[in-house]
Amino acid sequence: MTATAHVEAPSAVAGPPLVGSPLDGRAPSGPVEQKWERFRRDMLLVSPANKRKFTVIVVGSGLAGASAAATLGQLGYNVHCFCFQDSPRRAHSIAAQGGINAAKNYTGDGDSVFRLFKDTVKGGDFRSRESNVHRLAEISANIIDQCVALGVPFDREYSGYLANRSFGGAQVSRTFYARGQTGQQLLLGCYAALSRQVAAGTVKMHTRMEMLDLVVVKGKARGIITRNLVTGKVERWAGHAVLLCTGGYGPVFYLSTNAAGCNVTATYRAYRRGAYFANPCFTQIHPTCIPVHGDFQSKLTLMSESLRNDGRVWVPKKEGEKRQPNDIPEEDRDYFLERRYPTYGNLAPRDISSRAAKQVCDEGRGVGPMGRGVYLDFRDAIKRLGRSAIESRYGNLFEMYNRITGDDGYAVPMRIYPASHYAMGGLWVDYQLMSNLPGLFVLGEANFSDHGANRLGASALMQGLADGFFVISDCLGNYLASTPLEPVKADAPEFVEAQTETNVRIDKLLSVNGKRTPDSFHRELGQLLWDHCGMSRNARGLARVLERVPELRQEFWENVQVLGHYDEYNIMLERALRVADFMEFADLLAYDALVRDESCGCHFREEHQEDGECRRDDENFCHVAAWEFRGPDERPVLHKEPLAFEAVGLASRSYK
Secondary structure, eight states: OOOOOOOOOOHHHHOOOEEOOOOOOOOOSSOGGGHHHHHHHHOOOOOHHHHTTOEEEEEOOSHHHHHHHHHHHHHTOEEEEEOSSSSGGGSGGGGOOSOEEOOOOTTOSSOOHHHHHHHHHHHTTTOSOHHHHHHHHHHHHHHHHHHHHTTOOOOBOTTSSBOOBOOTTOSSOOEEOSTTOHHHHHHHHHHHHHHHHHHHTSEEEEOSEEEEEEEEETTEEEEEEEEETTTOOEEEEEOSEEEEOOOOOGGGGSSBSSOTTOOSHHHHHHHHTTOOEEOTTOEEEEEEEOOOOOTTOSOOOBOOGGGGGTOEEEEESSTTOOSOGGGSOGGGEEOHHHHHOTTTGGGOOHHHHHHHHHHHIIIIIOOSTTSOOEEEEOHHHHHHHOHHHHHHHHHHHHHHHHHHHOOOTTTSOEEEEEEEEEEOOEEOOOTTSBOSSTTEEEOGGGBOTTTTTSOOTTOHHHHHHIIIIIIHHHHHHHHHHHSOOOOOOTTSHHHHHHHHHHHHHHHHHHHHOOSBOHHHHHHHHHHHHHHHHSSOBOHHHHHHHHHHHHHHHHHHHHHBOOOSOTTSOOHHHHHHHHHHHHHHHHHHHHHHHHHOOSOBTTBOBTTSEETTEEOOOHHHHOEEEEEEOOOTTSOOEEEEEEOOOSSSOOOOOOOO
16 A cells, blocks of 8 residues: 655645535435436426526537427527537537447447446545436437438447447447547437427527526526627627526636636636535546647647557557667567556546556656657557558548648557546436526536546546436436526626626727737646646645645736737637636635545545555545635635445445
């Protein structure tokens, strides 16, 4: 057993959290496999004639947003869907590559709804809500049928059956895929469904519009404030409910696999208006990314986890190895994932694989110009299956790798290294996907509910489509049918006040006239978080973040330079508004990481480890940490939702 000595953080930063009331996830009673059907049996309904009387605001048009808007539009609701891209087809969901999980057991290798449920709970290191995860596993099979009906061209076997492959954290093949373009093909299917409703008049699509605030009227979410990114016009939008489908906050680290435009603004603004933010320290590092190769980059490129089905991960056994990879004989190679995790091998979960790669690089055995890389080698797979088979499975990924690096992955091993990827944390929601603010629903990556402390590969697409196609329609109807909602128009005082606050924030940024660009501040913030709150954390480093971020935030508001005007197309202003929110959110992320004094999943506190693996503290931290905003420079209030594991008992998470 090895464990790092506990390092105390300065008391001024690490004081005990202010604790509020406990939270109730409002899951139905009874066995976990009966909860969803029990809810659907007892829920209240909105009649078809009454649905058109309700206006629903959907923010985001990726997989969760597009599927939700299309579904609600088809049901007859009056839907307004907003995205900051010029088309829903440009949502970041398009970048997902490897596949989508579903418990169909097409390969006959023993899969089931319960096994998918169990793998997901275990993969999240027992920090997710059982009821939500089981519902996700139940719905998974329906998602595939829905997407096939939409025309998604999943890969098929020679017989015509849909093909499956494996992903990390599973010992069965349950991942459906469209080569390495699964996210793109799924998004196009959702876009087709959404476009049909736009043409039918049930959905009004608003592109190049960014949500800058949430409007709360008498304790309920009733609308949003947006800025037209082309004209600069700030507008008010009222509705009966708001759905946030805005993705995660991985770009808080600056360099990430996310699109450069991905941000935290929508969920953070909702947090400032009273929505609780849950588990913000649970941020996923993906092990299979093209390494950093210069200080000019604004993002990193993901290489699908599916590549680890046939590619073998290794580094040289000796430090400072100078030979080319193909010249290094087998006896001088360390297939460290296969050595450390023989049961799962190269398909160990992402958090474990990422830390293992970091460890061998820290030992001086990393490869590439900066020593921050490991090899992903297809030599053996090509010998076994032939190059044509590998091309048919991953051809577009090899082409992308070649275009970025100039190397031929078929002839020379790829180089990969972990990078910021996904956010398991997000706004707190109950079983019905509603936040503690009535009328505010949160779908997909923007909520916290399904993945715990680590997301298994191919589960993000599954969650987004489950929430959008199958869950929100029932939950939203139940809310609208059971909640008295007074008529609210966009000229109500709460809307005017929120719009005024937004304009003041914009004017303040434009008036600073400092010396540094928003990107320079974001890069410094991201490096600070990556160094001290990335793949590993300790109390001293987190205290450093909590000391430095307020200083950096003050400098930002005193020295940022935002050129141009508010009433025009102004990319620098867009960036500045998002970075301003990252500056505040970083405090919350680091404080949550400091307070969670255990290791679990992606949250690896160096003080709590055993043989290099996470050591959980179920006695003190088997809960969701949901934070209530008190002010940008005030300590937030901690609300805990206790987690109970009845169907899958708490156990040590081992993949060895």
